[in-house]
Amino acid sequence: MTALLSPEALEACLREIGAARYHNNHPFHKLLHGGALTKGQVQAWALNRYCYQTAIPRKDAALMARLEDPDTRRLWRQRIVDHDGERPGEGGIARWLALTEGLGLERDYVISTRGALPATKFAVEAYIHFVAERPMLEAIASSLTEMFSPKIIAERVAGMLANYDFVDEKTLAYFNARLSQAPRDADHALDYVKSHARTPEQQQAVLDALTFKCSVLWAQLDALYFAYVEPKLPPPDAFIPEDMRG
Amino acid sequence: MTALLSPEALEACLREIGAARYHNNHPFHKLLHGGALTKGQVQAWALNRYCYQTAIPRKDAALMARLEDPDTRRLWRQRIVDHDGERPGEGGIARWLALTEGLGLERDYVISTRGALPATKFAVEAYIHFVAERPMLEAIASSLTEMFSPKIIAERVAGMLANYDFVDEKTLAYFNARLSQAPRDADHALDYVKSHARTPEQQQAVLDALTFKCSVLWAQLDALYFAYVEPKLPPPDAFIPEDMRG
Numbered sequence: 001m002t003a004l005l006s007p008e009a010l011e012a013c014l015r016e017i018g019a020a021r022y023h024n025n026h027p028f029h030k031l032l033h034g035g036a037l038t039k040g041q042v043q044a045w046a047l048n049r050y051c052y053q054t055a056i057p058r059k060d061a062a063l064m065a066r067l068e069d070p071d072t073r074r075l076w077r078q079r080i081v082d083h084d085g086e087r088p089g090e091g092g093i094a095r096w097l098a099l100t101e102g103l104g105l106e107r108d109y110v111i112s113t114r115g116a117l118p119a120t121k122f123a124v125e126a127y128i129h130f131v132a133e134r135p136m137l138e139a140i141a142s143s144l145t146e147m148f149s150p151k152i153i154a155e156r157v158a159g160m161l162a163n164y165d166f167v168d169e170k171t172l173a174y175f176n177a178r179l180s181q182a183p184r185d186a187d188h189a190l191d192y193v194k195s196h197a198r199t200p201e202q203q204q205a206v207l208d209a210l211t212f213k214c215s216v217l218w219a220q221l222d223a224l225y226f227a228y229v230e231p232k233l234p235p236p237d238a239f240i241p242e243d244m245r246g
Numbered sequence: 247m248t249a250l251l252s253p254e255a256l257e258a259c260l261r262e263i264g265a266a267r268y269h270n271n272h273p274f275h276k277l278l279h280g281g282a283l284t285k286g287q288v289q290a291w292a293l294n295r296y297c298y299q300t301a302i303p304r305k306d307a308a309l310m311a312r313l314e315d316p317d318t319r320r321l322w323r324q325r326i327v328d329h330d331g332e333r334p335g336e337g338g339i340a341r342w343l344a345l346t347e348g349l350g351l352e353r354d355y356v357i358s359t360r361g362a363l364p365a366t367k368f369a370v371e372a373y374i375h376f377v378a379e380r381p382m383l384e385a386i387a388s389s390l391t392e393m394f395s396p397k398i399i400a401e402r403v404a405g406m407l408a409n410y411d412f413v414d415e416k417t418l419a420y421f422n423a424r425l426s427q428a429p430r431d432a433d434h435a436l437d438y439v440k441s442h443a444r445t446p447e448q449q450q451a452v453l454d455a456l457t458f459k460c461s462v463l464w465a466q467l468d469a470l471y472f473a474y475v476e477p478k479l480p481p482p483d484a485f486i487p488e489d490m491r492g
Binding site: 225 | 461
């Protein structure tokens with residue numbers, strides 16, 4: 001890239017990256033939504049995804065730790081509130097634990113992350129370090145996968161309710177909350193990026209940050225597919241669902 | 247673990263972890279050594295492994311940046327010399343590039359890491375961050391996979407020379423150098439760990455650090471297997487070997 005893009009053209013490029021690389025394109029997601037997974041495979045997904053969920057407020061705190069502007073910090077703070085809640089038992093992490101419990105996983109085992117795949121943890125930590133270490137513009141741009149999440153959530157909830165008798169609306173409550181939170185977060189971050197990326201180099205860095213973040217999500221599904229779908233080779237100590245045992 | 251182990255018992259526990267978790271047990275390595283891979287799959291291995299090779303001197307510098315003792319620093323410094331060489335074209339990274347070139351990969355493409363799997367990069371960065379951030383004892387213990395590398399290198403060189411007509415002794419020169427370097431490094435780190443882990447908690451932390459490092463190596467082979475062996479689903483922009491193209 002050499003020419004400076006208009007803010008609208010930059011947004012269009014971001015949407016193109018999402019269309020090509022967001023994890024709704026991943027074969028594991030197609031299996032998940034399409035009802036092609038066993039309960040054990042859905043458990044493995046929820047158990048691993050917990051590592052990501054629980055890291056998000058740390059990621060947002062790392063970003064706020066370097067945000068100098070109180071107005072932006074105040075807006076960003078709401079993300080932490082959404083995930084951690086106002087009191088114990090509330091917020092996105094608690095709702096994710098309701099999902100894993102609804103799937104029959106023991107709460108303490110999920111929280112320990114003992115059964116999660118190392119590859120999941122490596123991808124999640126790469127995201128936190130990216131946000132903590134890169135220029136603020138890139139750190140904020142890496143959150144822009146939220147632009148694409150309402151679509152995947154709608155597909156996921158409809159597909160999972162229709163196809164799996166072991167999930168219900170209550171266990172999927174996490175996603176309902178995200179349907180209103182994600183667009184608000186995405187709008188704010190997109191406005192920030194469109195107004196702060198003022199050189200071709202900054203615009204390219206923004207696009208690269210979103211590509212990086214798509215890889216973080218994609219790699220998590222690669223690891224799930226490898227361990228639990230095909231060739232089904234979970235690494236030492238990883239969670240083994242009942243329906244995969246002997 | 248509750249009781250304090252003797253240094254010898256600690257070493258025995260470390261060797262047990264290696265026996266169970268070192269990546270010579272991984273199915274990808276069995277295919278690599280056994281001659282069951284195509285040239286394209288071997289290229290993918292060498293291309294991805296470059297990310298690891300090239301990060302090792304940064305890892306060692308991160309460790310030395312926190313090492314207060316000049317004697318330990320001086321010994322550790324040799325690792326950086328081994329990888330970076332005394333002058334351009336020497337050292338382990340140059341020898342690894344000779345391997346990738348011998349396999350027909352373009353040097354600049356390898357160095358760019360553009361075609362490497364995101365999961366490879368996440369695992370490698372997790373290792374660097376671990377070494378930069380954890381207590382020195384754990385940082386040093388995470389290098390102890392070197393205890394097990396002479397065995398895998400001997401298997402690898404013999405297996406690859408016997409089974410692949412596209413490799414020869416010259417392209418595998420990296421490994422010959424490691425056969426003398428790795429045991430020296432491992433002996434030093436093992437002595438350090440055995441004399442500095444003086445509580446049960448420290449000993450457990452040492453064992454956990456080696457387990458972590460085994461996962462770093464293991465996850466890299468998981469990702470290669472997933473993308474290039476089965477189910478062969480390389481993520482967007484990853485290297486596609488000629489023998490995998492339509």
